[in-house]
Amino acid sequence: MSLSKSVLLPRLAVNAVISRAIQTTAKAQSGHHIEYYWGHERAAGREIVGHGVSGEPTYQDRLDYWYPALRFRVDDATISPLRQKEKSDWKNLTPEEKKLLYRYSFKQTLAEFEAPNGYWKLIASICFSVLSLATFYAVLLNHFVYPAIPPTFDNDYKEAAVERMLVLEKGQFLGPAKYYDYENNRWKK
Structure with a gap:
């Protein structure tokens, strides 16, 4: 649990007695803030073999950090003799035993982890x-x-507007009248 109980349950933070009665784990001071340490309760009986990404005992298959803090499976009667045999020379182990040891420690191989999964x-x-x-x-x-397209977008309307401008602006030296030859009734070249 990363948020404190006073944030999650503000009414309980008022009464310290109720807050302490609900609290199930001891507080661990780390740096400038208080965190709740769950320890082996979160490991669910699995062996803690390392520090992990965040320092918590969790199992995650990650490409950037290959070594999780926990083994994938709980040790049972099948794997206990192999764990003892593992402590000696690995040349004595068969390939099947090595694979079984791997499967009890990790959920997937790197090839299985990187394989396409159809999520696309x-x-x-x-x-x-x-x-x-x-x-x-x-x-x-x-x-x-x-609404429908207005008639001012039609080419016929645009041509009529240019003709009106030519008639109304005859003799001006700017605008379309400058490029129109009124004597030959066509555009200048």
Whole structure:
């Protein structure tokens, strides 16, 4: 638990007696803040073999930190004799025994961990669903919401507007009239 109980349960923080009665683990002082130390309770009977990424006894398959703090499985009657045999020379172990030792310590091999898992199919289906919904929404808006295109966007209207400007601005030295030949009734070259 990374948050203190006073943050999670503010009403209980008021009464120190109730707060201490609910508290199940001892507080461990680490640096400038207080954390709750769970120790072997979180390990669930598995052997702690290292420090781990964050210093807590957890098991995670990670590519950047290969060695978890716990073994993957709890030692049972199958693996106990192998653990004793493991302490001597490894040349005495068979390949099957080595694989069994590995499987009790780690969940996956590196090849299994890096193997593709098909998760891309879910991501692709979500992307295509969002794209299809966005397309449907745009078509819906264009068909039912937005008004028709105004007639000022038509080419005929634009040509008529240019002709009006030529007639009204005849003789001016700026604008479209500058590029129009009124005597030959065409654009200047």
